[in-house]
Amino acid sequence: MKKITCSLILLAITFSGLAQTLPNYSFENWVKTPSYEEPLPWNTPNPLTSLASVVTVEKSDDAYSGNYSAKLTTKKIEVGTISYVSPGLVTYADFHVDYQTLETSFSGGLLMPERISSLSGMYKYTGQNNDSATVLIYNFRHPEGEQIDTIGIGVLFLHDTGQWSPFTVQMNYLNDHQPDTFNVLMMSTASFNIEIMPLGSVLMLDSITVKTSTGIFDLNVGTIDLNVYPNPATNRIIFETTEPEKNRKVNIFDVSGKLVRQLDFNQKSLPLNLNGLPSGNYSYRIFTGNKLYNSGTFIKN
Incomplete structure (x- = not known):
């Protein structure tokens, strides 16, 4: 069995490039491909898992607000002799996959020169074998010609609830520097190890907002030139x-x-x-x- 390897350390320090599109925070906008739908500009494992006719992030009409939410499910993927487990996962970072080793990495994020204090949203969760969902936020700056400066990071684990329930993850700052990029990663499991990642855990997400030291803003709008x-x-x-x-x-x-x-x-x-x-x-x-x-x-x- 080939493995997908990933860690919180990797997520905190492996970045390159910036994704500047403002986010689809309410998961209302989905783009169709021949075999799945993507909640752009969120990135998901769907481009890889769809090779096995499996989709780990789906559009759901069970919504807290609006018409849709995102449904993230941990599933087993089998392509020929290759077998692995993939979580349902959404992130603003670019999602890179080595199709020979099946190793993954994340780079970039949302161009946002703000000191985010917290991220909140609504969720439902059904975990298998005492599993929990993960919400990871972080920001950094990467001036040209300089090394990446990780400025803040926050992690929250979500537990079972059959009703739409609120969650908030706080950013813990490592220094007083001004970031230029923000990212969030939310997935259907608490494990980054495919050996112990329970199958069938389901995370539903909707109505995500971010809070800064100067207020709460709706980012689900277009930019102006x-x-x-x-x-x-x-x-x-x-x-x-x-x-x-x-x-x-x-x-x-x-x-x-x-x-x-x-x-x-x-x-x-x-x-x-x-x-x-x-x-x-x-x-x-x-x-x-x-x-x-x-x-x-x-x-x-």
């Missing part, structure tokens, strides 16, 4: 979009997460006077109401 320049800036920085929008605002935060400026951003262009702000790194959010449309960072010299 945004140009921020010059960056780094000295006296003034300009936020520029292609369309005006009523009730749009921009918030500016310092590295501690303190709100230092809030401005209306109803027109296509917004010049921001930086006089009075100390030199350093700042983050921004573009939003209307509680809907986040863009975020990023800039440097004031």
